[in-house]
Amino acid sequence: MSSKQKKVLIRIIISLVLLVFIVVxxxxxxxxxxxxxxxxxxxxxxxxxxxxxxxxxxxxxxQVFDENFLxxxxxxxxxxxxxxxxxxxxxxxxxxxxxxxxxxVGKSRKNIAALMDIRPDYANIYxxxxxxxxxxxxxxxGTVIVVNPGEKVPIDGVIVKGNTTLDTxxxxxxxxxxTASAGEEIISGCINVTGQIEVKTTKEFDExxxxxxxxxxxxSAMKKAKTENFITKFARYYTPVVCYSALALAIxxxxxxxxxxxxxxxxxWIIRALTFLVISxxxxxxxxxxxxxFGGIGCASSNGILVKGSNYLEALAEAKxxxxxxTGTLTEGVFEVTAIxxxxxxxxxxxxxxxxxxxxxxxxxxxxxxQRAYMDKNGQDVDVDRIADxxxxxxxxxxxxxxxxxxxxxxxxxMAELKVSLPRIYDEGTACYVTxxxxxxxxxxxxxxxxxxxxxxxxELKSSGIKKNIMLTGDLKSTAEIVASQxxxxxxxxxxxxxxxxxxxxxxMTQKLEKEKLVxxxxxxxxxxxxxxxxxxxxxxxxxxxxxxxxxxxxxxDDNPKSIALAMKIxxxxxxxxxxxxxxxxxxxxxxxxxxAFGMANMWLAxxxxxxxxxxxxxxxxxxxxxxx
Amino acid sequence: MKKTYDIEVDCANxxxxxxxxxxxxxxxxxxxxxxxxxKLKVVFEDGVDVDxxxxxxxxxxxxxxxxxxxxx
Numbered sequence: 001m002s003s004k005q006k007k008v009l010i011r012i013i014i015s016l017v018l019l020v021f022i023v024v025x026x027x028x029x030x031x032x033x034x035x036x037x038x039x040x041x042x043x044x045x046x047x048x049x050x051x052x053x054x055x056x057x058x059x060x061x062x063q064v065f066d067e068n069f070l071x072x073x074x075x076x077x078x079x080x081x082x083x084x085x086x087x088x089x090x091x092x093x094x095x096x097x098x099x100x101x102x103x104x105v106g107k108s109r110k111n112i113a114a115l116m117d118i119r120p121d122y123a124n125i126y127x128x129x130x131x132x133x134x135x136x137x138x139x140x141x142g143t144v145i146v147v148n149p150g151e152k153v154p155i156d157g158v159i160v161k162g163n164t165t166l167d168t169x170x171x172x173x174x175x176x177x178x179t180a181s182a183g184e185e186i187i188s189g190c191i192n193v194t195g196q197i198e199v200k201t202t203k204e205f206d207e208x209x210x211x212x213x214x215x216x217x218x219x220s221a222m223k224k225a226k227t228e229n230f231i232t233k234f235a236r237y238y239t240p241v242v243c244y245s246a247l248a249l250a251i252x253x254x255x256x257x258x259x260x261x262x263x264x265x266x267x268x269w270i271i272r273a274l275t276f277l278v279i280s281x282x283x284x285x286x287x288x289x290x291x292x293x294f295g296g297i298g299c300a301s302s303n304g305i306l307v308k309g310s311n312y313l314e315a316l317a318e319a320k321x322x323x324x325x326x327t328g329t330l331t332e333g334v335f336e337v338t339a340i341x342x343x344x345x346x347x348x349x350x351x352x353x354x355x356x357x358x359x360x361x362x363x364x365x366x367x368x369x370x371q372r373a374y375m376d377k378n379g380q381d382v383d384v385d386r387i388a389d390x391x392x393x394x395x396x397x398x399x400x401x402x403x404x405x406x407x408x409x410x411x412x413x414x415m416a417e418l419k420v421s422l423p424r425i426y427d428e429g430t431a432c433y434v435t436x437x438x439x440x441x442x443x444x445x446x447x448x449x450x451x452x453x454x455x456x457x458x459x460e461l462k463s464s465g466i467k468k469n470i471m472l473t474g475d476l477k478s479t480a481e482i483v484a485s486q487x488x489x490x491x492x493x494x495x496x497x498x499x500x501x502x503x504x505x506x507x508x509m510t511q512k513l514e515k516e517k518l519v520x521x522x523x524x525x526x527x528x529x530x531x532x533x534x535x536x537x538x539x540x541x542x543x544x545x546x547x548x549x550x551x552x553x554x555x556x557x558d559d560n561p562k563s564i565a566l567a568m569k570i571x572x573x574x575x576x577x578x579x580x581x582x583x584x585x586x587x588x589x590x591x592x593x594x595x596x597a598f599g600m601a602n603m604w605l606a607x608x609x610x611x612x613x614x615x616x617x618x619x620x621x622x623x624x625x626x627x628x629x
Numbered sequence: 630m631k632k633t634y635d636i637e638v639d640c641a642n643x644x645x646x647x648x649x650x651x652x653x654x655x656x657x658x659x660x661x662x663x664x665x666x667x668k669l670k671v672v673f674e675d676g677v678d679v680d681x682x683x684x685x686x687x688x689x690x691x692x693x694x695x696x697x698x699x700x701x
Binding site: 054098101102235 | 639640641642643645646649661663664665666668670692693694695696
């Protein structure tokens with residue numbers, strides 16, 4: 001509670017005590033009206049002096065339609081009509097409501113801030129042989145920083161000493177810790193769990209992942225959703241309309257009744273008009289909408305989904321078409337050995353050994369996957385001494401001398417040149433043929449594999465209202481077809497050049513209805529034009545990739561396609577909460593206005609329609625924070 | 630040019646009014662207030678004196694909502 005709020009609380013308590021005292025006293029002593037009114041003025045001024053002051057200032061500045069003015073007119077009017085208890089109590093409850101609202105908003109603001117609490121406060125550096133704590137802003141590129149267990153990694157860099165495990169939950173929502181050792185890149189915002197490490201920074205603090213993420217999340221509330229703008233606009237008309245209606249209610253019916261019945265009944269109508277004024281404050285609406293979106297964005301970011309604006313979170317709920325880039329998005333994007341076909345008298349192990357040894361020197365993705373497969377099978381790296389004289393034949397393959405035998409590994413063209421006859425291989429992927437002293441030894445198939453969670457994720461998306469899942473790829477049709485069937489995708493387009501992907505997305509954009517949104521999901525590398533062309537661009541696996549964070553509207557820190565389904569779920573729930581609040585707040589207000597116009601609502605109901613609705617709407621809005629997976 | 634300022638204001642509707650007031654200040658191309666983060670982002674027109682514009686913007690805000698602060 002801030003000092004301002006504490007002061008209000010004290011005033012509330014004092015005026016409540018005074019009010020109760022006067023009400024009780026009134027029962028025992030028969031005051032005349034003037035003295036009683038003066039007595040009630042004491043708690044009234046204690047609780048309401050600032051409201052009156054603000055209202056007066058507003059009038060001087062010709063700003064008459066703010067809530068202070070409404071409260072002042074309503075309560076002064078009630079005093080004038082002899083409704084002393086009501087007048088003082090209405091002011092009291094108004095202040096209680098304001099205090100509650102302030103506390104609720106403050107609390108949810110803090111809750112959300114805690115979710116995003118990844119800002120590192122300091123960095124440890126060596127200075128004259130001592131470790132000192134400094135502001136991360138002051139650390140220059142290339143400085144060695146020390147990160148102790150339990151501390152946040154403050155700046156992006158490369159580990160130069162030590163091994164540890166990292167908790168990346170704040171960044172990715174992933175709860176399984178990641179291991180990291182010397183030589184590996186490390187991203188700021190992770191929490192170092194087990195061992196002390198020394199990191200050589202590769203970026204300045206401002207350019208580090210953690211700064212970029214914080215900047216992005218803090219600015220997200222600036223990009224307002226359509227609903228939010230609608231409500232602000234609505235409030236701009238709503239308050240004056242209700243005020244003029246109140247004025248009309250205070251004047252027209254009494255005059256009409258004076259003319260028709262000969263009795264104006266002024267008092268009754270003025271009370272109805274004042275009740276109108278109390279109900280009219282639009283704050284419940286204006287606060288609950290951005291609060292809901294903010295909660296939704298906070299909830300998403302705690303799951304490793306960064307949404308760049310309320311508008312994107314809102315639009316995602318209306319997504320009907322999901323266009324995916326294949327490699328790296330639906331598939332792992334790393335090649336793996338998927339099949340081994342040794343020749344009749346060769347063992348699988350032997351075949352893999354031949355290939356891995358010859359490919360040892362290369363860092364080509366295919367070579368790496370062969371080496372990895374060998375490592376997995378044998379639990380040991382290749383023995384470099386056994387292999388000599390490695391030569392690369394560009395566009396064909398490699399050959400080398402292993403234990404005195406000439407071993408060649410390469411594609412079909414290479415084998416044709418070596419005049420080796422091959423069996424037919426029907427598998428999808430890239431086939432690597434192996435020969436030893438010109439004798440065919442077998443074939444190893446390497447291909448990109450579908451992400452384990454991808455088929456489930458696509459099914460979830462379909463069940464949450466996506467009309468079509470579409471896959472775009474530069475691969476051959478045969479490969480695309482197999483992947484598409486494994487994934488259960490609705491449509492796919494293969495053999496596309498990067499430029500063609502933009503054209504494909506554009507043609508889908510023209511076919512769909514305006515309110516159906518098209519989402520493009522890519523890995524953020526090379527697909528920036530498509531990401532920005534789609535209604536919503538989602539980049540995945542963005543940990544540490546600046547380009548992806550720049551280009552996309554929604555950034556998935558991990559590369560799990562299930563996060564897309566979760567993002568949609570959060571988006572839909574947030575929007576439902578927003579709609580609930582709009583319908584609830586406007587509904588109750590309009591209902592109370594009608595009751596008040598017919599003289600069936602008193603000040604107490606009016607107060608509920610104002611502060612009660614606001615508090616309920618705020619509490620409902622904070623539900624957006626707690627959307628579960 | 631863009632700049633972000635911290636603000637203090639108590640109610641959401643007042644924040645919306647402040648936003649409108651800043652937007653209507655000469656020299657301001659666009660302005661957004663986030664009540665949730667209590668931040669004001671101002672896009673200035675080219676070649677204006679930022680300090681003078683902000684002084685005017687604060688005055689305009691004080692008209693619509695007396696109880697507000699912009700920390701320049």
